[in-house]
Amino acid sequence: MEGRRFLLVVAFAAVAALIAGVVMSRIFHTMPAIAQAETITANEMVLVDSDGDARVIITASGEAPMPSIYFYSKKGTPLAGYGLSEANQPMIIMNNAGGEMRLALGVTDEGGPGILIKNKDGKNVWKAP
Numbered sequence: 001m002e003g004r005r006f007l008l009v010v011a012f013a014a015v016a017a018l019i020a021g022v023v024m025s026r027i028f029h030t031m032p033a034i035a036q037a038e039t040i041t042a043n044e045m046v047l048v049d050s051d052g053d054a055r056v057i058i059t060a061s062g063e064a065p066m067p068s069i070y071f072y073s074k075k076g077t078p079l080a081g082y083g084l085s086e087a088n089q090p091m092i093i094m095n096n097a098g099g100e101m102r103l104a105l106g107v108t109d110e111g112g113p114g115i116l117i118k119n120k121d122g123k124n125v126w127k128a129p
Contacts, residue, residue, distance in 0.1 A: 049074070073097065085109070096120070 068083030
């Protein structure tokens, strides 16, 4: 009788462990993975949308390696950028829906402010200096 009771307890424990394993795998399987890092080292990072299209590019590479952040439309058209000029001066560029520059704001090579505004036809309408 003791042997049967022992087998019954072992069988009950095995079934309980199996159920607990299934429940826990369901709970933890649906939780998103969280990655933590103190430092990420890369020349370029491309952030994509849910369709895999590049929407933001953060780069420190290219023909003249200048750190920049570019924002793209769903169609892949560059709409805005923030970065450093070849003279290591900060600048912001804003384009129209066709990717043509309409506003540039930054610091000139001489260290002063610089602004360029273009109309819908791409002609300069205001510039300083």
